[in-house]
Amino acid sequence: MLALSGRDAIQWLLQVEFAQSMGPIDDWRLSRESAEYLLENPEDVRPEYDWQEYQLGHSWETIRRLGSLGVLEFIDEMREVDDVEVPYSGYKLLTGGKRILESLLKPTESPFSVLAATLSQDESLTALEKEGGSRTGIDTVFNSSAIATARQARLVVHEIRNALIPAQIALGSLYSSMVGSQSEAELARFRPRIDPGIDRALKFVTDLLKTSELAARAPEDFALLRVLADAVASLATSLRIQLHVAPDLPSLSGYRERFVLAIVNLLRNAEQAGAKQVLIMSELEANNRNILLTVDDDGPGVRPEDRERIFQRGISLRSGGAGEGLALVKEVVESELRGKVACVDKPDGGARFRMRLPVAERTPR
Known part of the structure; x- marks a missing residue:
């Protein structure tokens, strides 16, 4: 408020x-x-x-x-x-x-009504959670919030598409009507700025809906190596990517597809910054409770004063960037996997992103 x-x-x-x-x-x-x-x-x-x-x-x-x-x-x-x-x-x-x-x-639902109903439900679930009990109550709260996020995203996507698609159709008719006219050349000069902007906005809201609905699914255990392989395979890129990941690491628990998207965003970020190759390494901490995942690239790196702010939504160090990619990485790693992500110093140049990821809790027999 x-x-x-x-x-x-x-x-x-x-x-x-x-x-x-x-x-x-x-x-x-x-x-x-x-x-x-x-x-x-x-x-x-x-x-x-x-x-x-x-x-x-x-x-x-x-x-x-x-x-x-x-x-x-x-x-x-x-x-x-x-x-x-x-x-x-x-x-x-x-x-x-x-x-x-x-x-x-x-x-019809509004963003306010969806959020208010979900926060009230979450408050009740948290209040009813037993002291010193399991994480079930917390997980239920997070899942209901994720469902609300997906519903919010559907509302946003619906409104934006309803505004942009008719405009896109009208522009198409305008382009056709201007063919052969004196203004055709002038209009053609502006099209490279108009059409890609609309396409980019439509793609953004579609991606927003996709990632939000992924979060509304139930958490699951998954293997880190498989996620990294899927992220690399889904990325059309000229980056040379090396994986140094042990195959027998403990499982992680969370929203698998969202973590794949987070890794894809990290790799895209490296490519857009000018990197040519990326090295992904992982190791299990001595206490067997966390996996350390490091993503190194050979790009220009990130200045120390920018290493925290780049994870803020809307902050981009690249001209034309939306500032959403690394914000999603932080959300997935810290809010969903309950880990920690940071951009840290890399002595030999380039950028280094380090993640501490809690392993999935084993159910006692």
């Missing part, structure tokens, strides 16, 4: 209340029933004694809070009736508040 402002902040707060509401007389949370009632009855101001006879049926505390939020005007005043001052109370739904409530009641 602190990252939002204005109507978005109010919308988010009320969406959380929606997800947690205990019904129309819940003093702390706006319910669906109360929102529907307010839209059906946008204004209701009566003498106070009339409210005693005809109860509202919804929480007055919630009505007052909506007044503080600017969703409605809470009325509490004296009015003259037959030369007598009579206390009146009630509310009047404001125009902006009407739009907020209508948005809350939309039958």
Whole structure:
């Protein structure tokens, strides 16, 4: 909520209340029933004694809070009736508040509704987890968050594709209509900037959906060597890639396809930086709890002051880069595999990415 402002902040707060509401007389949370009632009855101001006879049926505390939020005007005043001052109370739904409530009641999911419902579920699962118990509760929480991420991605992809594909079709018609005209050459000058941009945006949202839905699947145990081989095989590249990985390493546990994508992103990052060859090495730590995975390249390397920030979403040291590749690597390694990734010093030049990956827990017999 602190990252939002204005109507978005109010919308988010009320969406959380929606997800947690205990019904129309819940003093702390706006319910669906109360929102529907307010839209059906946008204004209701009566003498106070009339409210005693005809109860509202919804929480007055919630009505007052909506007044503080600017969703409605809470009325509490004296009015003259037959030369007598009579206390009146009630509310009047404001125009902006009407739009907020209508948005809350939309039958289709929104990013806010998906996230609010998932966070509420996660909070309940975490609270119910037994002290000192297994990781089952945590894994369930993470999985529900991953499902919500996939649902969010579907919403994003749907909206962006709905905006871009008609524009792409319209541009195609425009190009055809300009053939043979005086403006054809001028239009052709701009096409190399227009068409690739739309194609890149469509590919990005498609990849976003793919990676998010992969995360919604159940975690599984997998062999590191097989993942690395699949990542190398899936990459059309001129890079010379060497694998120095022992075949008998313990399994890792997580979302296998996501880890393949993370390795592919690391290799693409090396190629785009100008590297010609990459060396991938791994070893099991002495305590047998972690695998150390190192990806070295012979490119220009990364300056010490940039080695942490390159993992931030939206940060790219390359012109035209989206800043998503290494952010995905960090998300997969640290949030999903519960490991650690860092860009560290490489004395002989180039870039070195080092990952500490916890091995899968063995089930006792």
